[in-house]
Amino acid sequence: MIRITTEKYRDEAIKGINDPVLQKALAALQARFGRGTAEAYRNLPEGPGLRRKAHEIRMKAVENLDFLLERLSEKIRSRGGHVYFASDADAAVKYCLETAQKHNVRLAVKGKSMVTEEIGLNDAFAAAGIEVAETDLGEYIIQLAGEHPSHIIAPAIHKTRSEIGLLFSEKLNIPYTTDPETLTRAARKALREKFLSADMGISGCNIACAETGHITVVSNEGNIRMSTTLPKVHVAFMGMERITARLSDHDILFRLLSRGAAAQKMAGYVSYIGGPCPAGQAVGPDEFHLVIIDNGRTKILADEEFREMLCCIRCGACLNMCPVYGKIGGHAYGYAYSGPVGAVVTPLLVGINRAKDLCLGETLCGACKDACPVDIDLPRMLLLLRSKLADGDSKWNVRRENTGEKILYGIWSEIVRRRWAYDAMLSLSREGLKFFTGKEGMISNLPFFLKGWTDSRDMKPPARESFIRQWKKSEKQRRVK
């Protein structure tokens, strides 16, 4: 049920690069949010250094997850809510599906949640004959088009207004228009009916609060408020790490989340939900279920070098800065999480060998670390993943990706440590490369595994004499003078 296409990274990336619509959209997205977020950090009264404080808060939560989750579930159960601990995707999906079937749910409305993408919830519901309506406008467009999101925060960024106009005129029976306001109005009307008739609401969770026992949901459209208020059953999903100890931790975390996600000072709506509709209250779900998901996260937790990744609050800020994401788009990453966050978290969740291209594709430029509201050192972990691919790793069950390369570098390291060997290699290659040097004195066509060097650029042949030899010669001449 879960769609993982990380093996197609190269093909999808090439597709993305050759798609002019996507290129334009990505450039506009990064220009707007990337720069906006950087400026929003600078304008913080505490300065960009606040991100370090946020990192400490998140890390402390991750290191005390056991207590925090116990407290959260105890609080929610005391209000009559249900808490289910799902060790993997299947368990989480099964629990939600059984809950839906118990209540004879025919239509569920859903707020955007990456973790439900991770576990493949929609496909499971479709297979069981239950309609799940995505209600975030971007997700709704993608669902109508039968596609998958390409950005954590702006899922439909790869679609133009005329494509959306065509889609809506066909699926919603409205006259063709390209006006975003009219299109939004049409979606508002169609989804309003769904909100009012749905039997179940499904949401994610941004950052739960252990102290008070609430989950929180954040949106700008108000769709998540609708999904969690109107239907009689609410099922919320959270990755087990999405929690903090104290209520007051949210001060820093929400301010940074809003800035990271959309360069806002504060998101449009933040809701605290701690259980079903209490006595005396007229409106709210009769039943509240919280599904806490592991699905590979304890393995990340157990490795101190990757533990930091669990601080992530899935805001998408790193996507808006990443030069690689900015060219290839989200679909190449082949799973729920794209961009730099996907390049680290996806290999850890689905297998490092299986998703190797994701971490090999990034540039290590460090832009993602500067953009991260909780100051996660993504480049460090990208390098770590690469070293595991180069050497193999038993703990993560990684097999060495390229033995030939390993041997070659072994030989190389022996050569560069010996002057005579290095010189011999230089003169050998000088002679050898003569055969590949073209008319204009450039090498543009190397054979076999060396092809990569000249595939997209020409290479200059080595100089006739090495620098060190030239230096020595000129030194002699200087002395003669």
Added chain:
Amino acid sequence: MNDNGQTKFINNIRKALCVDGKRACPDLFCRQSDEESIEESVLILDRISNRQHSSRLQLLEIMIDAAKPVNLNVIPVKTLPDAAQEIVKLACEKQPEWGDEKSVALWKHPLIEEMNIGEILRKRNIGMIFSNQTDAGKTERERFIKESAVSFIGITSADYCIAETGTLVLKTAPGNERIVSLLPSIHVAVIKLEQVIADFKELYTLLDKDLKDSPEGIENGMTFITGPSKTADIEATMVHGAHGPREVYIYVVTGSLFPG
């Protein structure tokens, strides 16, 4: 015992953290452990409670500025009856989004009752739906949702309002239903100037205090609202009124000392 997988799940986490299952729970929730932050909260609470009328008015100015970029209307009024007049004027000007009939949904809240807006609305033939405080039955509840869904204006108060961002903080409570600020096309909030605070730091300090003084305070949940519902999902073009209210008005009752 069926604990929905909790024991095994938590044990796995403990194993991953390499901690002994019997370790004592660290001071994760206890505020007493952090003297510096206690001192800071005392200072902040003092600052809020001793705030002069003039600096509250300054906060209001800051809020009016913060409201502009998020398309939020912050309108100072001198008295509650003034607020009522303004709201009725708004109700007469605006047209309903769904259907032809004009109706308004209201919180059952002391400030709104004091405003006495019902009589004026009735005179103008505008219907009213009140959040029902009594334990609502199933049919009652469905009726309330249905009627709120066609209301074109929802009137609430708020617990706090944050000047820095123009954020309304609404604790859910009987009579203060969350759909009144959600389903109607226009959300109107009426607050007193004393409820305006500077920033989120002040908010969370106050909430911490509320947590200690009246633990039931946010038990039923809480909502922050910053401006009208919005989306930029079609070619990153900003459109207001995606699913929630398309317009939001905050009327701030300043008392007679407001110079304007």
